[in-house]
Amino acid sequence: xxxxxxxxxxxxxxxxxxxxxxxxxxxxxxxxxxxxxxxxxxxxxxxxxxxxxxxxxxxxxxxxxxxxxxxxxxxxxxxxxxxxxxxxxxxxxxxxxxxxxxxxxxxxxxxxxxxxxxxxxxxxxxxxxxxxxxxxxxxxxxxxxxxxxxxxxxxxxxxxxxxxxxxxxxxxxxxxxxxxxxxxxxxxxxxxxxxxxxxxxxxxxxxxxxxxxxxxxxxxxxxxxxxxxxxxxxxxxxxxxxxxxxxxxxxxx
Amino acid sequence: xxxxxxxxxxxxxxxxxxxxxxxxxxxxxxxxxxxxxxxxxxxxxxxxxxxxxxxxxxxxxxxxxxxxxxxxxxxxxxxxxxxxxxxxxxxxxxxxxxxxxxxxxxxxxxxxxxxxxxxxxxxxxxxxxxxxxxxxxxxxxxxxxxxxxxxxxxxxxxxxxxxxxxxxxxxxxxxxxxxxxxxxxxxxxxxxxxxxxxxxxxxxxxxxxxxxxxxxxxxxxxxxxxxxxxxxxxxxxxxxxxxxxxxxxxxxxxxxxxxxxxxxxxxxxxxxxxxxxxxxxxxxx
Ligand SMILES: Nc1ncnc2c1ncn2[C@@H]1O[C@H](COP(=O)(O)OP(=O)(O)OP(=O)(O)O)[C@@H](O)[C@H]1O
Ligand SMILES: [Mg+2]
Numbered sequence: 015x016x017x018x019x020x021x022x023x024x025x026x027x028x029x030x031x032x033x034x035x036x037x038x039x040x041x042x043x044x045x046x047x048x049x050x051x052x053x054x055x056x057x058x059x060x061x062x063x064x065x066x067x068x069x070x071x072x073x074x075x076x077x078x079x080x081x082x083x084x085x086x087x088x089x090x091x092x093x094x095x096x097x098x099x100x101x102x103x104x105x106x107x108x109x110x111x112x113x114x115x116x117x118x119x120x121x122x123x124x125x126x127x128x129x130x131x132x133x134x135x136x137x138x139x140x141x142x143x144x145x146x147x148x149x150x151x152x153x154x155x156x157x158x159x160x161x162x163x164x165x166x167x168x169x170x171x172x173x174x175x176x177x178x179x180x181x182x183x184x185x186x187x188x189x190x191x192x193x194x195x196x197x198x199x200x201x202x203x204x205x206x207x208x209x210x211x212x213x214x215x216x217x218x219x220x221x222x223x224x225x226x227x228x229x230x231x232x233x234x235x236x237x238x239x240x241x242x243x244x245x246x247x248x249x250x251x252x253x254x255x256x257x258x259x260x261x262x263x264x265x266x267x
Numbered sequence: 268x269x270x271x272x273x274x275x276x277x278x279x280x281x282x283x284x285x286x287x288x289x290x291x292x293x294x295x296x297x298x299x300x301x302x303x304x305x306x307x308x309x310x311x312x313x314x315x316x317x318x319x320x321x322x323x324x325x326x327x328x329x330x331x332x333x334x335x336x337x338x339x340x341x342x343x344x345x346x347x348x349x350x351x352x353x354x355x356x357x358x359x360x361x362x363x364x365x366x367x368x369x370x371x372x373x374x375x376x377x378x379x380x381x382x383x384x385x386x387x388x389x390x391x392x393x394x395x396x397x398x399x400x401x402x403x404x405x406x407x408x409x410x411x412x413x414x415x416x417x418x419x420x421x422x423x424x425x426x427x428x429x430x431x432x433x434x435x436x437x438x439x440x441x442x443x444x445x446x447x448x449x450x451x452x453x454x455x456x457x458x459x460x461x462x463x464x465x466x467x468x469x470x471x472x473x474x475x476x477x478x479x480x481x482x483x484x485x486x487x488x489x490x491x492x493x494x495x496x497x498x499x500x501x502x503x504x505x506x507x508x509x510x511x512x513x514x515x516x517x518x519x520x521x522x523x524x525x526x527x528x529x530x531x532x533x534x535x536x537x538x539x540x541x542x543x544x545x546x547x548x549x550x551x552x
Contacts, residue, residue: 101443114457
């Protein structure tokens with residue numbers, strides 16, 4: 015393993031008009047760990063996550079500067095292959111957005127656009143990833159049904175499976191459990207812990223308890239700035255900054 | 268205060284009821300009067316024969332020429348318009364989304380074009396025809412009607428694509444889709460029912476319009492066998508029959524109107540049936 019980390023940002027700044035949203039963000043996201051981005055609402059967590067797979071391109075008002083290195087390659091450089099960069103990062107959003115097609119096709123979609131066309135192979139992979147996301151048993155008899163008929167918790171796991179199916183190296187999850195009931199949240203959290211040996215996982219959350227449960231590495235943000243980052247153990251037990259201590263005491267909630 | 272708010276609610280309910288009733292009633296009266304006057308005149312002869320000499324003076328024959336003419340004209344124009352409108356509407360909502368000013372300008376001009384009366388398109392088509400030395404023909408009519416329904420179709424589709432949530436767009440992109448894959452594999456599925464509505468709207472305007480085809484398509488008693496021949500259309504057939512000085516011919520106009528209405532009804536039902544599967548797959552956000 016490189017000592018440098020899977021995702022590294024260098025002096026990342028993001029403006030929306032005159033508003034300074036991300037301020038000199040320098041972070042290191044380690045490989046094969048769960049990194050949790052913590053921080054109060056509006057501090058720029060989602061924006062940071064979106065800049066990592068260049069979904070910020072969709073918002074012309076956002077002006078980025080600095081570097082985002084993924085495997086030591088700067089993805090903000092012109093000429094970067096954006097679809098390929100995005101494929102390497104599965105995105106799980108705050109609420110699930112299944113594709114408007116059947117459960118089966120939701121998984122097969124990403125496989126197909128990435129060149130898998132053999133039916134047997136598709137069937138096998140669909141089953142494999144549905145199992146990986148812990149959804150197979152619930153949907154195996156209704157694969158041809160529209161994904162819209164699933165419950166929200168099932169939809170979120172479908173989105174996880176769909177994201178995993180394109181063989182990413184990184185999973186970016188933006189408050190992936192905020193629309194879910196405690197049981198489904200639990201299922202997703204367990205999934206992350208199970209998956210972390212093969213992926214780099216970045217989870218945005220503002221639930222401290224969730225961070226304590228799953229985090230190996232913490233990035234704490236406040237008003238667009240990274241206040242503190244480091245191992246979860248150190249962060250929760252020996253925080254360095256006053257802001258962190260206040261936050262851990264629940265001062266911002 | 269509380270009392271007033273309940274009262275307000277009641278007033279709005281009544282208003283809604285009244286306007287719904289008004290629309291349903293208006294539609295019912297229109298359809299009823301067309302059927303009431305038209306059905307007695309509707310005969311097999313009417314839909315299976317072309318006009319014989321003196322048809323417009325009450326002699327024998329039917330309006331098969333106009334039925335077939337309208338069919339060719341509207342189907343061809345709708346398909347042509349679809350080929351232009353669908354990519355344009357997708358382009359606006361996927362590639363132009365970033366450029367708000369350009370996008371709004373395009374929308375503004377499309378809205379202007381939507382508002383231009385069809386007779387103006389007819390006049391424009393006429394100028395083009397003369398420029399290229401064309402006679403009034405099926406082709407000139409198709410071109411004119413296509414131009415006339417494109418803004419309608421594009422804007423109607425545009426409104427549908429606008430409802431696709433950014434999250435779905437982002438989800439598709441983050442799977443590694445390109446923007447065109449997102450357009451054709453995700454947006455189209457999500458919006459299929461709405462696209463059908465847009466196509467029907469444009470089709471209905473195209474088949475029912477008389478002014479745009481008046482100069483461009485011309486009128487004839489024969490069934491067209493080439494794009495270069497003048498062609499009869501239902502709206503003009505109705506117009507000419509209504510303008511005839513003979514009561515019986517005028518009543519036949521209502522039969523023609525009934526045929527036109529029936530035509531639109533069938534197409535609408537077929538289109539609706541085709542969107543059922545997509546309706547089920549559509550994600551409701
Ligand atoms: N498209 C946009 N246009 C204008 N301002 C934006 C836009 N997107 C985000 N912002 C602003 O950027 C700041 C950071 O937003 P962001 O969504 O990243 O916060 P967050 O940390 O994810 O908050 P939450 O926990 O509530 O999701 C906020 O002040 C927000 O208002
Ligand atoms: Mg957020």
